[in-house]
Amino acid sequence: MGPRLPLTPVVGDLPEMVPFIGPETFERRQGRKLRVRLGANESAFGISPAAREAMQAAVQDSWMYNDPEAYDLTEALSQAHGVAFEQVLVGAGIDELLGLLVRIFADRGEPVVMSNGSYPTFAYHTTGHGARLETVDYVDDQVDLVGLAVRVQETGARLVYVANPDNPMGGWRTAKQISDFVDAVGPECMIILDEAYADFAPQEAKGCVVTQPLALAPGNVIRTRTFSKAHGLAGARVGYLLADREIVDVLKKVRNQFGVNRIAQVGALASLADTDFVARVVDGVWSGREQLRQVADGLGLNCLASATNFVNIDVGGGARARQLLAYLIEADVFVRMPSSSPGDRCLRVTVGRPADHEIFAAALADAMTRVDPS
Amino acid sequence: MGPRLPLTPVVGDLPEMVPFIGPETFERRQGRKLRVRLGANESAFGISPAAREAMQAAVQDSWMYNDPEAYDLTEALSQAHGVAFEQVLVGAGIDELLGLLVRIFADRGEPVVMSNGSYPTFAYHTTGHGARLETVDYVDDQVDLVGLAVRVQETGARLVYVANPDNPMGGWRTAKQISDFVDAVGPECMIILDEAYADFAPQEAKGCVVTQPLALAPGNVIRTRTFSKAHGLAGARVGYLLADREIVDVLKKVRNQFGVNRIAQVGALASLADTDFVARVVDGVWSGREQLRQVADGLGLNCLASATNFVNIDVGGGARARQLLAYLIEADVFVRMPSSSPGDRCLRVTVGRPADHEIFAAALADAMTRVDPS
Numbered sequence: 001m002g003p004r005l006p007l008t009p010v011v012g013d014l015p016e017m018v019p020f021i022g023p024e025t026f027e028r029r030q031g032r033k034l035r036v037r038l039g040a041n042e043s044a045f046g047i048s049p050a051a052r053e054a055m056q057a058a059v060q061d062s063w064m065y066n067d068p069e070a071y072d073l074t075e076a077l078s079q080a081h082g083v084a085f086e087q088v089l090v091g092a093g094i095d096e097l098l099g100l101l102v103r104i105f106a107d108r109g110e111p112v113v114m115s116n117g118s119y120p121t122f123a124y125h126t127t128g129h130g131a132r133l134e135t136v137d138y139v140d141d142q143v144d145l146v147g148l149a150v151r152v153q154e155t156g157a158r159l160v161y162v163a164n165p166d167n168p169m170g171g172w173r174t175a176k177q178i179s180d181f182v183d184a185v186g187p188e189c190m191i192i193l194d195e196a197y198a199d200f201a202p203q204e205a206k207g208c209v210v211t212q213p214l215a216l217a218p219g220n221v222i223r224t225r226t227f228s229k230a231h232g233l234a235g236a237r238v239g240y241l242l243a244d245r246e247i248v249d250v251l252k253k254v255r256n257q258f259g260v261n262r263i264a265q266v267g268a269l270a271s272l273a274d275t276d277f278v279a280r281v282v283d284g285v286w287s288g289r290e291q292l293r294q295v296a297d298g299l300g301l302n303c304l305a306s307a308t309n310f311v312n313i314d315v316g317g318g319a320r321a322r323q324l325l326a327y328l329i330e331a332d333v334f335v336r337m338p339s340s341s342p343g344d345r346c347l348r349v350t351v352g353r354p355a356d357h358e359i360f361a362a363a364l365a366d367a368m369t370r371v372d373p374s
Numbered sequence: 375m376g377p378r379l380p381l382t383p384v385v386g387d388l389p390e391m392v393p394f395i396g397p398e399t400f401e402r403r404q405g406r407k408l409r410v411r412l413g414a415n416e417s418a419f420g421i422s423p424a425a426r427e428a429m430q431a432a433v434q435d436s437w438m439y440n441d442p443e444a445y446d447l448t449e450a451l452s453q454a455h456g457v458a459f460e461q462v463l464v465g466a467g468i469d470e471l472l473g474l475l476v477r478i479f480a481d482r483g484e485p486v487v488m489s490n491g492s493y494p495t496f497a498y499h500t501t502g503h504g505a506r507l508e509t510v511d512y513v514d515d516q517v518d519l520v521g522l523a524v525r526v527q528e529t530g531a532r533l534v535y536v537a538n539p540d541n542p543m544g545g546w547r548t549a550k551q552i553s554d555f556v557d558a559v560g561p562e563c564m565i566i567l568d569e570a571y572a573d574f575a576p577q578e579a580k581g582c583v584v585t586q587p588l589a590l591a592p593g594n595v596i597r598t599r600t601f602s603k604a605h606g607l608a609g610a611r612v613g614y615l616l617a618d619r620e621i622v623d624v625l626k627k628v629r630n631q632f633g634v635n636r637i638a639q640v641g642a643l644a645s646l647a648d649t650d651f652v653a654r655v656v657d658g659v660w661s662g663r664e665q666l667r668q669v670a671d672g673l674g675l676n677c678l679a680s681a682t683n684f685v686n687i688d689v690g691g692g693a694r695a696r697q698l699l700a701y702l703i704e705a706d707v708f709v710r711m712p713s714s715s716p717g718d719r720c721l722r723v724t725v726g727r728p729a730d731h732e733i734f735a736a737a738l739a740d741a742m743t744r745v746d747p748s
Binding site for chain 1: 381382411429430435440480
């Protein structure tokens with residue numbers, strides 16, 4: 001060993017932390033391919049044929065650097081959302097953008113508020129920048145917007161994270177509830193409204209997440225969106241945010257300038273235009289949610305209401321969920337579970353194709369015979 | 375306007391800064407396509423046919439998240455370089471890795487040493503994290519390794535950046551000089567040895583940049599490599615570093631976990647195996663450097679020695695270089711120039727295909743008739 005590494009104090013104090021273990025890691029551990037991938041909320045409906053064609057054609061252009069402005073995609077997104085070009089920032093997935101937002105708004109030691117057990121990657125970035133996580137428990141399996149606003153006021157936090165529809169619980173809050181939350185938080189605190197699952201929201205949730213431009217109006221609300229879910233481009237790494245242009249300008253001072261792969265930019269642009277494809281995916285997800293609910297019903301289990309492309313199946317307790325999860329992975333069926341109470345009594349299952357659901361149903365039924373009753 | 379944004383002190387103080395203006399930006403400004411792209415040190419020789427095939431096949435798998443461990447590529451790289459798996463970290467280009475290295479090693483206000491006018495993106499990240507740049511001028515158009523080591527000692531810097539072969543000047547230092555530099559810096563300071571252009575090094579430079587494992591042996595040397603140059607995958611965004619496993623472990627605590635596009639991982643892996651292709655590219659670059667030298671000769675200009683896929687053509691002064699550059703861009707010929715003395719007396723021209731060189735030669739000859747003599 002040489003001398004200790006000259007790490008910054010923040011980094012020197014960091015624990016090891018991996019927000020998500022990828023399915024490939026399970027495959028390598030077990031030396032076998034998974035039979036179904038229903039754990040990462042990927043889209044089993046694949047990518048748009050238009051995106052596929054555009055991306056395959058773009059492969060040969062990979063010798064050229066990607067456009068650091070992601071101009072064409074940014075322009076199309078600004079039109080799709082009815083906002084100015086300068087209010088859109090494309091990044092390598094929402095993950096990258098969350099890291100940048102924490103970096104610009106949360107200094108070391110400062111409080112950052114989120115739901116307990118909410119998106120692990122946001123927690124990862126918060127910890128990674130030396131800020132202090134302040135978590136608020138879910139109430140009745142829903143994000144506690146009132147509790148989050150109170151915690152912001154109590155701690156003087158300048159950054160709060162809310163996913164709507166929520167991950168990992170799958171629920172949603174209405175436009176009115178989000179609007180009240182924004183009022184309660186006040187203008188001094190930046191609000192990240194992560195709308196990764198917005199495309200899957202049921203009709204009654206559409207007001208809060210799909211229509212325009214409620215959440216952008218207050219200058220402290222930053223909405224994040226992704227091509228990883230309904231567009232099926234998870235592996236391409238394209239997300240974006242909609243925010244006040246002053247915020248976008250600041251992010252451009254610190255971001256990785258050439259961060260978004262060239263082929264990914266082309267694919268996202270083509271997919272954005274293929275609205276029929278996305279509509280079919282959303283239909284498929286709505287049907288698939290119902291199929292998974294029936295699977296749960298058939299096993300005497302409750303499915304939580306979901307506005308996303310996954311459902312939580314309540315298996316009655318955390319120890320039981322962990323046991324079942326282990327059996328499922330062992331059976332090459334990749335699902336996940338929320339990390340914290342109350343979600344950790346559930347298995348979180350991504351909507352797949354009917355054939356995926358059959359394999360999952362059989363494996364879960366088998367696993368249930370092997371674990372203690374709840 | 376609402377209240378001022380609650381930016382961290384470091385971010386609040388940042389100036390606007392764009393390390394590189396992309397060629398697409400010039401195209402948009404001028405409303406025309408460029409005729410030749412010889413400014414970004416991209417590979418005019420394109421991508422490996424094997425990589426193209428693998429990437430096109432991988433497009434349809436984009437619905438799946440990328441492997442956050444980039445396992446297959448990391449394994450192949452560790453074998454190619456004769457180092458352990460745990461000594462390799464793949465990132466979304468060297469750019470992303472440089473940002474992470476600054477983040478873990480350079481606290482706000484701390485000195486970071488580099489050559490004056492060296493890689494702008496490293497300067498961007500250093501400033502962006504609130505560290506203080508300490509620059510050392512080039513000597514005889516070469517990196518001043520002695521000066522850099524002295525500056526490290528004087529300032530107590532814990533991080534120093536050296537590109538070898540160098541960008542933007544194109545020169546190189548020998549293995550012995552690098553080794554002496556590492557000794558002079560001492561073990562307390564981390565050394566980033568950016569070897570992005572290593573594949574193009576001429577025979578006499580190979581000792582320092584290609585053979586093993588000189589620069590990895592001391593635990594404070596971090597070597598960076600890329601698929602953007604000889605492999606022609608600039609738009610795919612794949613770079614990597616070779617370093618002590620303790621450093622890699624720390625970087626894994628702060629990196630964007632799912633940062634490297636799925637198709638890019640597949641393409642890099644295929645390209646790495648296509649050693650014949652890379653050898654042909656390197657041959658093409660060596661020939662192309664000579665062609666560009668002849669272009670310069672024909673115009674009575676001197677070409678600096680280069681171990682990279684670009685050359686610097688000395689046009690006699692900074693004002694003249696800026697004038698010529700403006701004429702060339704206006705003529706849809708994209709080249710760049712080093713930002714600082716002594717390099718700013720030069721045009722930096724990427725090796726292209728013979729047809730590119732002809733267009734460049736004609737445009738430069740024309741531009742020279744329009745500017746003041748040096």
